[in-house]
Amino acid sequence: MRFASLGSGSEGNGLVVEAGATRVLMDCGFGLAESTVRLARLGLKPGDLAAIVVTHEHSDHIGGVGRLARKYKLPVRLTAGTLAMANDLAGVTVEVIDSHAAFALDDLEIQPFPVPHDAREPVQFVFGDGQRRLGVLTDAGCGTPHIEATLAGVDALVLECNHDAVMLENGPYPASLKRRVGGRFGHLENGQSAALLGKLKHERLRCVVAAHVSKRNNTAALARRALAQVLDCADDEVRVACQTAGFDWISV
Structure with a gap:
């Protein structure tokens, strides 16, 4: 299994996860042309995707989903609450998911889990291929026992470090x-992200990527430092997903 980012931040988000012959896009906050360019940077065409899964209705996550899904006939999976708030999914094949129930998409198993965020029914996801698991947590105001339990034991983690309090x-x-x-x-x-990471750290956690880093209220250096202190590694060993370039493929 491997994963890569189209970009991460308030101007647009998208994450591709691949297992075997299956590729899923989590969120799409970019326009159609921009999404195509960013996918090409990863060696992909939109038609290579099996589906789009959506975390919530904020435009930096769902803004480009309808256009991409319609043009390339991609099915979209999202919660009932997110669907109720979406306004550009006419003509799209939509499947409503249960925020607590795992589902399969060919070679990928996907576990949604609810998160505290100011949206109708927001979720994040854990992706697995039967051997490895990737956890994704952004757009959450705090950690919860359920989040900790769901992310326990993941082999890789994309973790929001949105802002520095000061x-x-x-x-x-x-x-x-x-x-x-x-x-x-x-x-x-x-600091919240570092505290949560401390609870999730274990010997099989091979990769942690800081994501959704604010341009105005944080820096990549501060995000790296916070997570590196927990991981007992050098700051530059912590990867950061950026808004313009995301990050290239990482194998789990």
Whole structure:
């Protein structure tokens, strides 16, 4: 199994997971042309995808899903709450998923799990091929016992490090947006991410990637430092998903 990012951040998100002959795109917050270019950078065409799974209805995650799915006849899987809030899925084959029930897509098993975020019915996912498991957690305001239990034992983890608390407090956002971002239904702060990682760290955890790093309220260096301290490694050994380039294929 391997995975790669089209880009990660408030301007658009997309993550491709591949097992055997099956490739699934998690979220698509980019326009049709941009999505095609970013997939090509990974050696893929849109038609190589088996499906798109969606975490929630915010535009940086679902904004490009409808156009990509319609043009290339890709099925879309998402929760009932996300579907209720989506506004560009006409003509798309949609399957509603249970936020607690795993499902199979050919060579991939996918486990959704609910997260605290200011959306209708947001989820994140664990992807598995029968031997290895990749956990993804972004767009969550805090950790929960259920999140910890679901991500326990994963072999690789894409983990949100959205903001630094001091930078957010002293940054340009209005007070209301600061409360939203830093609240229990907002986004994970570096220290929160590090604390959660400390609970998930185990000897088989081979790769951790910091994701959804804010351009205004964080830096890649701060995100790396927070996670490296938990992993007992050098800062530059921690990978960071960037907005413009995402990251290239990583094998699990």
